[in-house]
Amino acid sequence: MNKTIKITLLTLLAVVLLFVSGIGYMMFNVKMALKDMNTRETGAVNETITALKDKFCNVYLVKGETGYIAIDSGKDPAALENEMKKVAVDPASVHTLFLTHADSDHAGGRTLFAKAQVFIPQAEEAVMNGDVARKFFLKVKADIPHTPVADGEIMTIDGVKVQCITIPGHTAGSSVYIINDEYLFCGDNFSINRNNELALFPDIFNADSKLQAESLQKIADLKGLKLILSPHYGTTENVDGLKVFKNIKEKVL
Ligand SMILES: [Zn+2]
Structure with a gap:
């Protein structure tokens, strides 16, 4: 040869x-x-919040004065509809949907809430229209009709106070939502390990873990929270655990 x-x-x-x-x-x-992921089974979390299990992603419903606000929508509308039957909630009563980010395991089930107003973090629009890569060179195009919600924006919907804080890192616009100053819906911005400790989200799924570590310092000092609710790691009362993000930057960089 x-x-x-x-x-x-x-x-x-x-x-x-x-x-x-x-x-x-x-x-x-x-x-x-x-x-390492650990989702909750479908059922009431407390008198205000219900968890729905869609395969490996939890959707949370928050009870308002006239209907429900959903935080994320899971991947599969048919599976989600089944879970809603178990807790006897009509999908039509979900009038508002807040997406933590546009990944398909969080946004894919949204068609079940056909009449809901969909809020998406403003900074996520760059990912959805392909201006910013999702990870490496990979682009995700997601055409989701929505109302953008700005970092730090606070609104009251159906008697429920909602605050958005954007934590760039998992995706460019990935955000948390704080409901009634008590409940932190953390999206994919951090994980909860088997010892109930908080840590960065697994690097393999993040667009930029260093950026996530930096961004998490924004919520390291939050006060007055009662419960953290994660889409992939269940719920925890370890709200003091957020302090770990104060110095995590040095550990990661
Ligand atoms: Zn996810």
């Missing part, structure tokens, strides 16, 4: 092997991260 062909074939083989082992490593990381 010609020496040049031999070298070319060996180089090609090395590239293919590198690519395959890179994919394998990523898949292993995804598998491990998914194993």
Whole structure:
């Protein structure tokens, strides 16, 4: 065999092997991260909040004066509809949907709430229209009719106070919502481990974990919270655990 062909074939083989082992490593990381997730079963969290389990993502319903506000919508509208039957809530009574970000496991079920007004963090619009990559060079186009909600914006809907705080990192516009100053719906902005401690969200799913660490300092000093509600890690009363994000920047950088 010609020496040049031999070298070319060996180089090609090395590239293919590198690519395959890179994919394998990523898949292993995804598998491990998914194993650590821990969603709640469908049912009441308390008298105001109900959890719905859509595969590996929780959707939360907050009771207003006349209907419900949903935080995220899961992936699958049909699965979500089934879960809503279990708690006897009519999807038509969900008049408002706040999405923490536009990933499909949070936004995919939104069609079940056909008449709801959909709020999406303003900074997420750059991800949805492809101006900002979701991760590496990968772009996600999501055409979701919505009303943008700004970082720091506070509104009252159906007697429920909602504040949005944007935590860029998981995605460019990924945000948390604080309801009635007590409940922190944390989206994919941090994780809760099996020891009930708070930590960064798994790096494999983040667009930029360093940015997430920096952004989380915005909520490290929140006061007066009673409960943290996560889409993938259930709920915790460990609101003091947010303090870990005060110094996490140094640990990560
Ligand atoms: Zn997610």
